[in-house]
Amino acid sequence: MTTTVPAFELFSPQATDHQGGALPDGGIAVGSDGYAVLSYQLSTEVLRNPRFANSALRLMEEFGINDGSVHGFRARSIIMQDGAQQLRLRTPLARFMGPATVQNTRDVLTDIVTGIFNDLDNKPVDFHAGVDRRIPSLVYCHLAGAPQSDAPKVQELSERTLALLARDPSLKPDILAAYDELFRYLNDLMERKRGLGLGDDMLSHLMTLADEGKLTAQELFDEATSMLEASSVNTGHQIGLVVWNLLRNREVWEQIVADPIWIPAAVVEALRLYPRTGVISKIATEDMEVGGITIPAGADVHVAVWSANRDPERFENPGDFVLGRERNQPLTFSTGPHNCLGQGLAKVEIEEVVSHLARQYPQASVVESESAISQTAGRWTIKKLTVDLGPRS
Ligand code: HEM
Incomplete structure (x- = not known):
């Protein structure tokens, strides 16, 4: 078994000079923040193995959040569970988030986007500010059966709670305050729903399961919290990233305008090249062997999705935008037991924005001098995106 592990500082600004895939010495490396998984094959292996647990709780503890309601929520939340408890929490959400809900949301989205x-x-x-950040919270309100006027609040709460992933400890007081507000908001929303009578939305579905004794009151609340925090911030940035990529790639853009059937494939290819979730961080729960290297129990293992998605062993000419690429399965929404429960919804949101632009504003273009897109610690972020819509057709 190999004992020398190549060195790689995943969170250094130079990390993304690496074009993607394995290093000459292998698909896994080590640095001051732990192990970095760089190849597609090993990334898939780690993400599919439940013995690698999500590091969200550890991240909170590193911020000094060691007890209290926010720590309790994170410890019980679906992303931290394994085996039977994860299935118990995942099955009701996965059933609800199936094709019927996604199709129903597509219909509603047409009105939201218009x-x-x-x-x-x-x-x-x-x-x-005007488009990509606004859409996901409006969609969440539809999904959860909340009034559309709650959308700015939902957007703000999702952004402030998930700010944890920016790995900036100075944000701790605001993150704690944001979770408190989120808990109060959800309690109030569920009370309002009880008053009005339950409907066929996601929150009503979870509340009905709790009434039937299939979820405890705590599980219902934790499920609702997980869905709200995940609902908006990543989707907003990802919509912007895809639009930015497609509008700057005029050959592809013209193909989409001429034939919208290409939109889903174009969206997946843009998701591969510019994944919002650049890194998915896990912890080895026991000694594990990955790519011939023994990872000790407790070690941090960061899956570099941006690198796996551009692995030349898995994707031919990985830096090129290839419309109609075969077997195009990027890891942007993860894979394995914790793969993203909102991915169908997020893809439909992105597709509907692209479709509206292609139909109504075929000459739209990015104003480069007034746009700032960055990749920090592996995560792609829209700082500013200015689009000249051009004439409406
Ligand atoms: C473009 C937008 C999005 C991206 C890139 C994204 C990405 C991800 C990733 C990478 C994971 C897996 C983490 C892991 O393997 O440990 C995940 C899990 C999850 N996502 Fe998303 N997500 C997005 C949108 C959404 C939306 C809109 C919702 C809900 C409305 C959502 C709900 C969830 C939930 C509940 C989980 C946890 C699943 C589990 O632990 O079983 N996500 N997401």
Whole structure:
């Protein structure tokens, strides 16, 4: 068994100079923050193995959040569970988030997207503030059966709670305050729903399961919290990243405008090249062997999705945008037991925005001088995205 592990500082600014895939010495490396998994094959192996647990709780503890309601929620939440408890929490959500809900949401999205674009004028628009950040929380409100007027609150709570992933301990007081507000908001929303009578939305579905004794009151609350925190921030950035990528790739854009059947394939390819979740961090729960290297129990293991998605062993010409790429299965939404429960929804949101732009604003373009897109610690982020919509067709 190999004992020398190549060195790699995954969270250094130079890390993304690496073009993707394994290093010459292998698909896994080590640095001051733990192990970095760089190849597609080993990334898939780690993500599919339940003996690698999510590191979200450890991240909180590193911030000094060691007890209290926020720590308790994170410890019980679906992302931290394994085996029977994870299935118990995942099955009701997975059933609800199936194809019928995704299709129903697509219909509602057409109105949401049209409404948002009707609010814009045709001069260059602040796409991040005016479009991509606004859509996911409106979709969440529809999904959860909350009034659309709650959307700005949902967007703010999702952004402030998931700020944890920015790995900046100075954010701790605001993160704690944001979870407190989120808990209060959800309690209030569920009370309002009880008052009005339960419907066929996600929250009503979970509340009904709790009434039937299939979920405890605590599990219901934790499920609702997990869905709200995950609902908006990543999807907003990812919508912007895909639009930014497609509008700058004029050959592909014109193909989409000419034939919208290409939109789903184009979205997946853009998700591969610019994944919002650049790194998925796990912890080895026991001594594990990955790629011929023994990882000790308790070690941090960071899956570099941005590198796996550009692995030349898995994707031919990985840096090129290839419309119609075969077997295109990037790891942007993870894989294995914890793969993203909102991925169907997120993809539909992105597709509907792209489809609206292609139909109504075929000449739209990115104003480069007023856009700032960055990759920090592996995560792609829209700082500013300005789009000149051009004439409406
Ligand atoms: C483009 C947007 C999104 C991205 C890139 C994304 C990414 C991810 C990733 C990478 C994971 C897995 C983490 C792991 O393996 O440990 C995950 C899990 C999850 N996501 Fe998403 N997500 C997005 C949108 C959403 C939305 C819209 C929702 C819900 C409305 C959602 C709900 C969840 C939940 C509940 C889990 C935990 C699943 C489990 O632990 O079994 N996500 N997401």
